[in-house]
Amino acid sequence: QDQSVPSIEGLTLHSTDVQSKFPACYPSLNPVDIYREHIAETIGKISDIDPKLVYTKLAWTNSLDKGDLTLPVPALQVKGRKPNELAAELVEKFPASDLIEKPAAHGVHIQFFFKPEPLLKTIINRILENKATYGTNGNLGLHDPSDASKGKKKVIIEFSSPNIAKPFHAGHLRSTIIGGFLANLFTITGWEVIKMNYLGDWGKQYGLLATGFKRYGSEEALLKDPINHLFDVYVKVNQDMSAQDVPIKELRETIKAKKEKNEDVSADEAQLKKLVDESDDEKARRYFKSMEDGDADALALWRRFRDLSIQKYKQTYARLNIDFDVYSGESQVLPESLKHAYESMEKTGTSENSEGAVIVDFTKHGAKKLGKAIVIRKDGTPLYLTRDIGAIVERHNKYHFDKMIYVVASQQDLHLAQLFKVTELTGHKDIASKCQHINFGMVRGMSTRKGTVKFLDDILRDVGDKMHEVMKKNEAKYEQVEDPHATADTLGITAVMVQDMSGKRVNGYDFNLETMTSFEGDTGPYLQYAHARLSSIIRKAEINPEDLPNADLSPLTESHAIDLARYLAQWPDVVLNTYKTLEPTTVLTYLFRMTHMLSSSYDILRIVGREEKTAKARMALYAAARQVLHNGMKLLGLNPVERM
Numbered sequence: 001q002d003q004s005v006p007s008i009e010g011l012t013l014h015s016t017d018v019q020s021k022f023p024a025c026y027p028s029l030n031p032v033d034i035y036r037e038h039i040a041e042t043i044g045k046i047s048d049i050d051p052k053l054v055y056t057k058l059a060w061t062n063s064l065d066k067g068d069l070t071l072p073v074p075a076l077q078v079k080g081r082k083p084n085e086l087a088a089e090l091v092e093k094f095p096a097s098d099l100i101e102k103p104a105a106h107g108v109h110i111q112f113f114f115k116p117e118p119l120l121k122t123i124i125n126r127i128l129e130n131k132a133t134y135g136t137n138g139n140l141g142l143h144d145p146s147d148a149s150k151g152k153k154k155v156i157i158e159f160s161s162p163n164i165a166k167p168f169h170a171g172h173l174r175s176t177i178i179g180g181f182l183a184n185l186f187t188i189t190g191w192e193v194i195k196m197n198y199l200g201d202w203g204k205q206y207g208l209l210a211t212g213f214k215r216y217g218s219e220e221a222l223l224k225d226p227i228n229h230l231f232d233v234y235v236k237v238n239q240d241m242s243a244q245d246v247p248i249k250e251l252r253e254t255i256k257a258k259k260e261k262n263e264d265v266s267a268d269e270a271q272l273k274k275l276v277d278e279s280d281d282e283k284a285r286r287y288f289k290s291m292e293d294g295d296a297d298a299l300a301l302w303r304r305f306r307d308l309s310i311q312k313y314k315q316t317y318a319r320l321n322i323d324f325d326v327y328s329g330e331s332q333v334l335p336e337s338l339k340h341a342y343e344s345m346e347k348t349g350t351s352e353n354s355e356g357a358v359i360v361d362f363t364k365h366g367a368k369k370l371g372k373a374i375v376i377r378k379d380g381t382p383l384y385l386t387r388d389i390g391a392i393v394e395r396h397n398k399y400h401f402d403k404m405i406y407v408v409a410s411q412q413d414l415h416l417a418q419l420f421k422v423t424e425l426t427g428h429k430d431i432a433s434k435c436q437h438i439n440f441g442m443v444r445g446m447s448t449r450k451g452t453v454k455f456l457d458d459i460l461r462d463v464g465d466k467m468h469e470v471m472k473k474n475e476a477k478y479e480q481v482e483d484p485h486a487t488a489d490t491l492g493i494t495a496v497m498v499q500d501m502s503g504k505r506v507n508g509y510d511f512n513l514e515t516m517t518s519f520e521g522d523t524g525p526y527l528q529y530a531h532a533r534l535s536s537i538i539r540k541a542e543i544n545p546e547d548l549p550n551a552d553l554s555p556l557t558e559s560h561a562i563d564l565a566r567y568l569a570q571w572p573d574v575v576l577n578t579y580k581t582l583e584p585t586t587v588l589t590y591l592f593r594m595t596h597m598l599s600s601s602y603d604i605l606r607i608v609g610r611e612e613k614t615a616k617a618r619m620a621l622y623a624a625a626r627q628v629l630h631n632g633m634k635l636l637g638l639n640p641v642e643r644m
């Protein structure tokens, strides 16, 4: 299987693109731009409307029966003209064209349909030639699209960010899927992308974990399966801690009661002090304190936990085609960054003292909704928010990013809004304005069949098992699959990811093993099936793929063939639109429409038994469709399968 991430290597601007008089017009990358140019120029000739204006207002349509491009005439804002009359006049005057049919006016909209013959030729040849780069546009991420030597813009995408020794929950799963997709999207639009994992790897809980490890830890288990082992240890020591809490609380009550009766409590207080002192909670606090103070032994154990966990995470992420450039984390925020954060908050009057702690009262800074937040505890230690405040400036100094995206669940909307606001208030407005929170809703009911989910591996294993069962139901097909386990694994991952990316990010969804693994409906397995089917047609046809780019396409006269090509022509625009929405569903919606069209075409556009010319033309069309489906799936982070 092809594990590569979409790449735009070798894609360069054609000189004609740079000279285009229209903004962001790249006919060599996006064939639809040829049509936009043509329509805009023609309207410029038959009216006194500025072609540039026409160019920017030409819109894509929601369904093929509404045309390939549409011009909403009111958007041109021509003074003194009724839009419907102007539309009728433009249509009337529009001269015969080699590229498009005679346009039609529908009320205030003008619909343009591409002529089949030149479209088929341009699109199919372009796709077969550009292959994985069809749809990419490396100019979007350039500092200056007319001068590539000025370099690419840089984006940091922070995503996944699980907490060591704690469960990898649904929020982390969604962050991983959406973040991986965004990283691909920015890569194929020409940005330099830094994928960052900001681990929850610091705090008192690591003191507790170390305490627990001394009691329950096993070297062997740690090396074999660090994530599960550390979690087990953490759960056990947490139980111990809760158990120890019971007598402590009781004793406190007793002391209180005795004090009210003026009885002597000195023995009880001595006992209480002893209990607290020996408690795991206190041990954890002391241990973490020694970590904060830089104690080498304490840090060495913690570092082993961290390193081993990262090793294991890497293997799991690889199954999702994700590899991080940086494993940062709460522990990695430099002391001087925290110091800078404290000082700049104080200097700018952002923070204030409150009962021994330091807080930011956002209501005093014109941000009522953000409430108040503690930034330094009474004991002088920083919080989750404080580390982020330090990290944001540190990252800017280190990477000089043009943009930074935090892919974090909506539950942390307030946290990120507070972070960006503090950044702004402390004199880093420029940095704040480059940052964006990409949020998402909750997944409901994510549990495996064996109980609640703890880790990503459990989810993937479970969905893979289920997929294997589904595959076995079709015995004949199952027999032919070379490595059913590996295929089930890939299909399972696809199922989870497609379900996750189907709706808009802000919406939550129900985790449903049955629906997501079905071959019916708009599911991951359906997409994979479409890809495998195309791959199989191409394999079986015994036509040399090298011959296809120059195939004679004149036999493609059926409406199914033409409509399919019209869909394929939309792909670069779909990528552009996705770049605006940053929603994976923009890609998925398109891929499902296109593959539905495909499904209804197979019977009509058969290859087997057809004369060579027809077979070859249809093959070229299918090969182009497979390529676009492949490109779309790769953008989403899926691994298209050849057989299943």
Ligand code: ARG
Binding pocket: 158, 161, 162, 163, 198, 199, 200, 388, 406, 408
């Ligand atoms: N580790 C955090 C959690 O699990 C998510 C981190 C999000 N990123 C950030 N910069 N705060 O809730």
